[in-house]
Amino acid sequence: xxxQFSVLASGSTGNAFYIETGQQRLLVDAGLSGxxxxxxxxxxxxxxxxxxxxxxxxxxxDHIKGLGVIARKYKLPIYANEKTWKAMEGLIGDIPxxxxxxxxxxxVRSFGDLDVESFGVSHDAAEPMFYVFYxxxxxxxxxxxxxxxxxRMKGTIKNADVFIFESNHDVEMLRMGKYxxxxxxxxxSDVGHVSNEEAGLALADVIGDRTKRIYLxxxxxxxxxxxxxxxxxxxxxxxxxxxxxxxFDLYDTDPKIATKLVYV
Numbered sequence: 001x002x003x004q005f006s007v008l009a010s011g012s013t014g015n016a017f018y019i020e021t022g023q024q025r026l027l028v029d030a031g032l033s034g035x036x037x038x039x040x041x042x043x044x045x046x047x048x049x050x051x052x053x054x055x056x057x058x059x060x061x062d063h064i065k066g067l068g069v070i071a072r073k074y075k076l077p078i079y080a081n082e083k084t085w086k087a088m089e090g091l092i093g094d095i096p097x098x099x100x101x102x103x104x105x106x107x108v109r110s111f112g113d114l115d116v117e118s119f120g121v122s123h124d125a126a127e128p129m130f131y132v133f134y135x136x137x138x139x140x141x142x143x144x145x146x147x148x149x150x151x152r153m154k155g156t157i158k159n160a161d162v163f164i165f166e167s168n169h170d171v172e173m174l175r176m177g178k179y180x181x182x183x184x185x186x187x188x189s190d191v192g193h194v195s196n197e198e199a200g201l202a203l204a205d206v207i208g209d210r211t212k213r214i215y216l217x218x219x220x221x222x223x224x225x226x227x228x229x230x231x232x233x234x235x236x237x238x239x240x241x242x243x244x245x246x247x248f249d250l251y252d253t254d255p256k257i258a259t260k261l262v263y264v
Contacts, residue, residue, distance in 0.1 A: 003114070003135040003264040007164055008040040010144070010217040011255035014062050016040065017142060017164065018261075021135050023112035027076075028055045028131060028142060031062040034069040043258040048074050052111060055103065056080035058125035058145065059087040068092030071099060079103040081118070083127035105129045119156045121146035124191040132157060138264040139210070140164070144218040147190040149202035159208025161264050164253070167216040167233055168193035169223035177223050193218065196229045200236025207242055215251045215259065226252045 001022030008016040014032035018025070018041075025046070030037060041048050054076050057063055067088075071078050072095070079101045080088070103109055105127055108117045115134040120127070123145045133140045141157035143149070144166035157163070174184055174195075186192050194202065203214060216229050230252065234244045244250050253259060 003133065003138050003140065004261050005133075005140060005162070005264065006044045006258050006261045007215055007217060007253040008037070008044070008258045009255050010164075010215075010219070010253035012062060012168075012218070012220050012222075013255045014065060015144070015218065018044065018046065018258075019114070019133055019140065020046075021112070021114045024052045024114045025050050026053055026055060026111065026114070026116075027051055029057055029063040030054060030067040030070055031060075031065050034066045034073065037066050037070055040258050044261040046261070048076075051076055053077045053079055053101075055116070055131060056084055056088070057130055058123060058128035059084055059091060060125055060145070061091070063145075064088060064092055068095065071095055075099065077101055079109070081105050081127050081129060084125070084129075087126035117156065119153060121153065122148055122150070122191055124186065132160065135264070140264050141206075144168075144193075146194060147192045148198070149194065154202065154206050158206045159210055160206070161210050162213045162215070163203065163206070163211065164215045164217050165199055165203060166194045166218045167196050167199040167224070167229045168218050169195050169220045170225075170228055170232065171195050171197070173228075174220070174223040179222070187220075187223075193220075196224065196232035197236055199229075200233040201240075203233065204237055204240040204242055207237075207248065209247075211248045213249055213251060213262075215253050217253045219253070221255070
C-alpha cells in the first residue's frame with residue numbers, strides 16, 4: 001500500500017500532520033485539543049484509536065496542546081528527542097514510562113514499512129526537529145517552524161515527492177501589524193519563522209524532478225493570507241524558472257480544515 005497523508009491542521013493556532021502506510025498510522029504533533037483532533041480525524045475518515053505512534057517536533061503549545069490528553073486516552077507511544085521531553089515536563093501531564101520513547105535528532109528510525117529521518121531546524125525551542133518520511137521509493141518532507149532553511153536542511157529534504165513547507169508571514173504585513181516589536185523581531189529572526197518570499201527561495205533550491213505537490217503551511221493568522229502566500233511563492237519560483245502547474249502544484253493548508261487524504 002502506498003503512503004498517504006493529510007495536513008490535519010496548520011497555522012499559528014495549532015498543528016497536526018497525519019501519515020499512513022499499509023502498516024503504520026502516525027501523527028506528527030498534536031497542537032489542538034483532544035476534541036478538535038478527533039473531529040479532524042473524522043474529516044479524513046480515520047480514527048485516533050488506530051494510530052501507531054505520535055512524533056513530536058518541539059514543545060511549543062501549538063504543537064503539543066492535545067498531546068498528553070490523546071496519548072493517555074488512546075494509550076499511544078510518543079517519540080521526541082531528550083531535550084524536547086525535558087521541555088515538555090509540566091506541559092503535557094504525566095505520561096506512563098512505557099509510552100515514552102526517544103527519537104534522537106539527526107537519526108533514521110523505522111516504523112514497520114515506513115522510515116523516518118529527523119533533522120534539526122532553527123527555532124526558539126529546546127531542540128526543534130522535523131521529519132522526512134520514506135516508503136517504497138517515495139519521499140515526503142515536513143518542515144515548518146524555522147527562522148531560515150540552511151544548506152544542511154536543504155540537503156536532507158531535497159527532491160521530495162511532497163513538501164509541507166512553512167510560509168508563515170508576509171514581511172510587510174508583519175512590520176505594519178499590531179504585534180509588539182519584540183514579537184516581530186522574534187518572528188523575523190533566525191530562530192523565528194520563514195516568510196513567504198523566503199519559502200519560495202528555499203523551495204527553488206530543493207524542488208527536484210520527482211516533486212509533485214507543495215503544501216504551504218503554518219501561515220500566521222494575523223500576518224498572512226492564503227492567496228498572498230500562494231502568489232508570492234509562485235512568483236518567486238517563476239522567477240527561478242519553476243512554473244506552478246507544469247510539473248508540480250501548490251496547495252493551501254488550514255488551521256481548522258484537514259487537507260484531503262491523498263497518496264504520495
